Amino acid sequence: MSFSSIVGHERPVRVLRRALASGRVPHAYLFWGPDGVGKERVAGAAAGALLCTDPGALERAEGCGACPACRKLDAGDHPDLHRLVPDGASIPVDAVRRLQEALAYRSFERGRKVAIIRDGFRMTREAANALLKTLEEPPGGTHIFLLARHRSQLLPTLVSRCQSLRFDPLAHDQVLAVLRDLGAPPEQAAALAGASGGCPGVVWGEDPGVVLDRVQEAEDLVARWDDLAAAERFEWAGRWAGSRDDLAHRLDCLEHALQRRMRRTAGTGRPDERTLDRLDAITRVRRWLDRNVNVQLALDALFLDAAGREWEDLTCDP
Amino acid sequence: MRIRIPQKTFSDVLTRAQAILDRKSPRPILEHVLLEAFEGSVRVSTTDLRVSLTQRVGAEIDQPGSVALPGRKLHEIIREMPKGDVVLEMKENRWVTLTAGKGEFHLPGSDPDEFPTMPSPPDRFLQLGTASFRTMLEKTLFASSNDESRMYLCGVYIRSLQNDAGEPVLRMVATDGHRLNLIDRPVDTEIDIFRDGMILPKKGLSELRSLLETEDDQFDIASGDGKVFTRFDGVDMALTLIDGTFPNYEQVVPPVSPNPLVVPREEFIQGLRRVSLLSDQDTHSVILEATGDEAIITAMNPMFGDAREVIEAPHDGEPIRIAFNAAYFLEALKSLDGEKVLVSVGESLAPCLVQSEADPRYLCVVMPMRID
Ligand SMILES: [Zn+2]
Numbered sequence: 001m002s003f004s005s006i007v008g009h010e011r012p013v014r015v016l017r018r019a020l021a022s023g024r025v026p027h028a029y030l031f032w033g034p035d036g037v038g039k040e041r042v043a044g045a046a047a048g049a050l051l052c053t054d055p056g057a058l059e060r061a062e063g064c065g066a067c068p069a070c071r072k073l074d075a076g077d078h079p080d081l082h083r084l085v086p087d088g089a090s091i092p093v094d095a096v097r098r099l100q101e102a103l104a105y106r107s108f109e110r111g112r113k114v115a116i117i118r119d120g121f122r123m124t125r126e127a128a129n130a131l132l133k134t135l136e137e138p139p140g141g142t143h144i145f146l147l148a149r150h151r152s153q154l155l156p157t158l159v160s161r162c163q164s165l166r167f168d169p170l171a172h173d174q175v176l177a178v179l180r181d182l183g184a185p186p187e188q189a190a191a192l193a194g195a196s197g198g199c200p201g202v203v204w205g206e207d208p209g210v211v212l213d214r215v216q217e218a219e220d221l222v223a224r225w226d227d228l229a230a231a232e233r234f235e236w237a238g239r240w241a242g243s244r245d246d247l248a249h250r251l252d253c254l255e256h257a258l259q260r261r262m263r264r265t266a267g268t269g270r271p272d273e274r275t276l277d278r279l280d281a282i283t284r285v286r287r288w289l290d291r292n293v294n295v296q297l298a299l300d301a302l303f304l305d306a307a308g309r310e311w312e313d314l315t316c317d318p
Numbered sequence: 319m320r321i322r323i324p325q326k327t328f329s330d331v332l333t334r335a336q337a338i339l340d341r342k343s344p345r346p347i348l349e350h351v352l353l354e355a356f357e358g359s360v361r362v363s364t365t366d367l368r369v370s371l372t373q374r375v376g377a378e379i380d381q382p383g384s385v386a387l388p389g390r391k392l393h394e395i396i397r398e399m400p401k402g403d404v405v406l407e408m409k410e411n412r413w414v415t416l417t418a419g420k421g422e423f424h425l426p427g428s429d430p431d432e433f434p435t436m437p438s439p440p441d442r443f444l445q446l447g448t449a450s451f452r453t454m455l456e457k458t459l460f461a462s463s464n465d466e467s468r469m470y471l472c473g474v475y476i477r478s479l480q481n482d483a484g485e486p487v488l489r490m491v492a493t494d495g496h497r498l499n500l501i502d503r504p505v506d507t508e509i510d511i512f513r514d515g516m517i518l519p520k521k522g523l524s525e526l527r528s529l530l531e532t533e534d535d536q537f538d539i540a541s542g543d544g545k546v547f548t549r550f551d552g553v554d555m556a557l558t559l560i561d562g563t564f565p566n567y568e569q570v571v572p573p574v575s576p577n578p579l580v581v582p583r584e585e586f587i588q589g590l591r592r593v594s595l596l597s598d599q600d601t602h603s604v605i606l607e608a609t610g611d612e613a614i615i616t617a618m619n620p621m622f623g624d625a626r627e628v629i630e631a632p633h634d635g636e637p638i639r640i641a642f643n644a645a646y647f648l649e650a651l652k653s654l655d656g657e658k659v660l661v662s663v664g665e666s667l668a669p670c671l672v673q674s675e676a677d678p679r680y681l682c683v684v685m686p687m688r689i690d
Contacts, residue, residue, distance in 0.1 A: 068435060077345060079367050079434045097466060098342075104469030105519070106544030106559045108367045108434065133467075139561045 001044035001073065003062050005181065008174040009042055012165040016042070017061035019163075020049045026163045027138035030120070030146045030154070033167025035248070036201025038178070040118060042167070043145040047081050047114040048073055050143055069109060079108040082115040086122040089290060093126040100130065103139050112141040120146040121153030122290060128155045135161035169198020179204060197256040202249060214250055218257035226274070230304065237299040247289065255282050277305065319383025319408040321355045323375065325399050325418060331362050331373045332393040334553075337525055339389040340366035350386040352433045353406070355379045363436050364389060369522040370436055370556040385412055385427040392416075395423050437556040439547040443538035444511065446488075448550075450503050451537070452530040454490045455523055457501050457653050457680055462520050463494035470562035471495065474523055477515035478508050487679075488512065491567050497646045498570055498669075498683040499653070511541035517564055518546060522557035529553060571683055572671045575662035577635030579608050583659045583674070587651050589615050589627035594644035596625040602645045603687050606661075608638040618689065638663045640670060641687040647672070650682035 003013055012031070019025050029046075031039040048063030052070050057063055063070045072078040084091060084099050099115055107113045117123075123131065135144065135158065144162075151159050170178070172193055178200040179189040192203040195215040203211050221236070228236070240250055258275050265272050281302040288298040300306070332351065340348035343366065352363040357379060363372045385408050396404060399418040407415045412427035455474070463471035475491040487502040488509055526548060530537065537550040548555045593604050596617045603618035613631035617624075618641050640663055651659060656676030663670050663686075672682040 075432070077347065077432055077434075079345075083344075101466045101469060102367075104466075104560055104562065105368055106561050108437070108558060110543040130467075 001041055001048055002065060003042075003045045003049070006038065006042055006045055007177045007181070008170040009038055009167055012042060012167055013045075015165060016046055017049075020046065020061035021059055023058055025050065025143055027142060028135050028144045028146065028162040030148065030151065030159060030162035030164045031167055032148050032151050032164060034149060034169060034197070034199050034202075035252075036196070036199035036204070037167045037169060038199075038201065039147045039167050040116065040201075043116045043147065044073070046143075046145065047078075047116065050112050050114055051078060051080060051109070053109070053111065069111070080111065080113045082113070084115065084117040086119045089122060091117070091119070091123040091127050093124060093130050096123065096127040096130045100134055103134065103142050107141065112143060113139070114143050114145070116145045116147070118147050120158075121148040121150070123154075125155075128158055132157055132161070170200065171198070174198075175200045195253060195256075197252055199252075202252055206249070211249075214246070214253045215257070218250070218253040221254065222257045222261050225278075228303075233303040234300065237296065237303045241296040241299050244295070247295070248286070251282050251285060255279065258282075274305065278302065281305075319353075319355055319385060319406075320380040321360055321377045321406050322380065322403050323360060323377040323406065325396065325401055325404050327375050327377075328404055329393075329396045329399075331375055332389070332396055334373065335362060335364040335371060335389060336393055338364040338366055338369050338371050343367075347386065347428065347432045347434070349389055350428055350433065351389040351392060352384065352386050352430055352436075354384040354430070355382045357382070363433070365434055365436065367434065368519055368558045369525055370558075371525070372436055372554040374552040374554075383408060384430040385414060386430050386433045387414060387425055387427050391425060395425070437543065437545050437547070437558075439549070439554065439556070440540050440542040443540040443547070443549060444509060445536040446505075446509070446539050448530050448532060448534055448537050451488075452527055454488070454501050454503055455527045455530075458490045458492040458499045459520060459523055459527065460492075460649055460653070461494060461497050461499040461682075462492040464520075465494070468495075469560055470517055470564060473517045473519045473560045475515060475517050475564040475567070476512050478505070478510070478512040480508070481679075491564070493565065493567060493570070496643065496685050497650065498567055499650070500567065500571060500681045500683070502679040511539070511546075515564065516541075516546070517560040517562065518557050519560050522555070526555060526557070529555065570669055571681060572662060572664050572669050574660070574671065574673070575635060575664070577633070578660035578662045579613060579631055579633045579635075579638060580675075581613055581629060581631040581659050581661060583651060583654060583657055585629050586613075586659065587648060589629050590644050590648050590651070593617050593625040593627050594648070596622055597644055601687065602643045603641050604644040604647075605641045605689060606638065608633045613638075618687075639689070640666070641689045642670065642684050643687065646684050650684060654680065654682065 003017060006013055033039055048070060049057050049061050052063035053067045054064035082099055082102050084095055103113055146162055148154055151164060175193040175196050175198060176189055179192055182204055188208040191208040191212050195211045196203040240247055258279050262272060262275055285298040285302055288295050335351050348366055354361040359374050360377045361372055361374050395416060404416060404418045409415060414425045414427045416423040458474050462473055471494055477489045479489060481487045481502055486505050486508045488505050489502050491500045532551055534550055537548055540547045544559050545556045593615045594602055597604050598619040605616050605618050607614045608631060611632055613629045615627045650672050654674040656674035658675045660673050660675060667686055669683045670686055
């Protein structure tokens with residue numbers, strides 16, 4: 001993974017490369033932006049520049065792609081790149097402790113150490129507090145990339161210890177370019193890009209037919225939503241709750257469809273309160289999904305347009 | 319790749335490799351051993367990225383080559399094979415066939431390039447005395463911590479320096495925050511690789527300690543790239559250093575009292591052992607009192623009754639009354655040599671120093687507990 005192969009994300013890439021080239025690289029970065037937008041690819045490119053053994057790599061802010069370290073990074077098994085990925089819905093404190101133990105040693109190859117924490121917002125409170133200790137007293141030559149959807153999902157004390165970089169959804173052409181780089185056939189790439197909401201990672205590897213069906217489903221729903229009877233709404237909620245694997249993507253598609261509707265109605269001068277409420281409700285379903293709590297309830301509330309904040313306070317948070 | 323190797327030799331090498339195999343790593347390749355067959359010998363490598371071990375053994379090499387094999391399975395198979403030669407041959411798709419007598423086993427091999435590159439030692443090695451280094455490890459390792467949230471205590475601090483008499487010494491220090499052990503041993507010349515001090519991890523040092531049970535007087539040691547390398551008997555070991563600063567231990571070590579309590583070591587051990595049987599199971603807290611010619615040990619929070627041991631122990635200083643963890647004290651006493659130990663007690667709750675008359679360069683410090 002190199003910066004030259006990254007499509008889009010000009011601003012975060014520029015900020016990162018400037019820091020790398022200066023040799024003064026912060027100990028911790030927070031990359032925040034939607035799922036599948038490319039945060040991990042950019043973190044991988046930064047790791048490449050940091051771990052490459054070519055003497056000019058840091059100054060160039062780019063790994064050479066040819067040295068043993070770069071080859072190991074490409075193969076995904078560099079001993080000084082530590083990846084922390086959620087185990088199901090959460091990152092438990094034990095996982096953070098294991099990472100800390102690994103970082104407490106000097107690097108195995110002769111250089112720096114890099115840790116990439118995917119979905120950092122999934123850390124339990126205990127895990128986040130444990131990580132805070134590392135960010136407060138970072139081990140020498142260590143760089144941590146914390147990835148999350150939004151800054152507000154993390155402890156403010158964690159956020160304040162990191163340099164934040166925002167990742168925005170890519171333009172249609174850029175998604176198309178990423179998907180083509182990944183090897184998607186052109187006709188599929190176009191369909192997938194249209195359904196990606198600017199986040200190639202969301203659709204990459206999906207069946208284009210299925211993805212397009214979901215986009216169509218979301219458009220239909222947005223068009224007919226106001227006229228649906230209560231029984232039909234429960235049916236929608238039940239169907240979505242029953243397919244947990246696809247739910248995240250269905251929610252993405254619905255969110256995009258609602259955003260398109262917002263843009264269409266933007267000129268009318270009348271705020272579309274109902275659409276805004278529905279967008280809020282989607283955020284809430286996602287939060288419940290992340291916490292692995294009763295998603296059915298949140299979906300019922302979404303489809304019934306009943307998801308007020310008070311209602312959530314009553315039923316969810318302890 | 320095709321090699322022929324005596325079963326016993328192969329089994330011994332793999333037994334040693336087992337200690338290093340990583341069983342909880344997210345990197346499956348670390349559960350493998352790397353076999354590399356060159357002219358006349360096989361190199362067997364294992365690493366958990368903290369301890370890396372390369373063993374060289376003689377073998378008949380019909381065809382050179384290399385492969386990574388699942389370490390535990392390989393060991394289980396070789397261990398159970400009949401005495402005599404084992405033939406290891408790599409077939410298509412890195413499947414490896416192991417044959418001995420009438421038995422034949424097949425194991426899936428992995429690409430040796432996936433295996434981490436074993437650390438390469440520097441050119442220059444120094445020689446150290448095996449027995450002395452092993453003794454130093456034995457007297458410190460047990461006092462190091464297992465608390466992974468303070469990794470800088472989960473090892474032994476090694477440093478070379480000049481002692482107060484201006485002689486070059488090698489020093490090892492270990493502490494878990496409740497006790498601290500410090501040992502100095504004279505060396506011929508300053509060991510420059512340890513001049514700045516370094517923290518070596520406990521697991522690797524335990525492995526090194528058992529490797530040092532050899533008949534060789536000396537072994538080779540070197541340092542570089544954040545690692546310490548040792549070499550002897552065809553075994554190369556690399557220990558990855560622990561990052562971080564070792565605590566300022568000199569502050570913790572109290573001065574030797576002008577009037578220490580002098581206790582016969584063996585009696586002290588036996589007495590403590592008996593009293594601690596009745597002490598609180600979690601804290602193991604016992605009280606030591608000394609006035610005049612007697613030292614008295616009692617359990618602080620007796621669980622099942624009263625315990626009291628009286629030991630003859632001359633003491634000229636102020637009366638002593640301190641509480642401490644009997645388990646820590648016992649470990650310290652057992653690690654000391656000589657017939658008599660000197661116990662220096664300062665202010666209440668100040669660290670307590672235990673040493674042997676016979677070896678003033680080995681210090682055990684135990685933190686006392688509050689008496690309730
Ligand atoms: Zn490189």
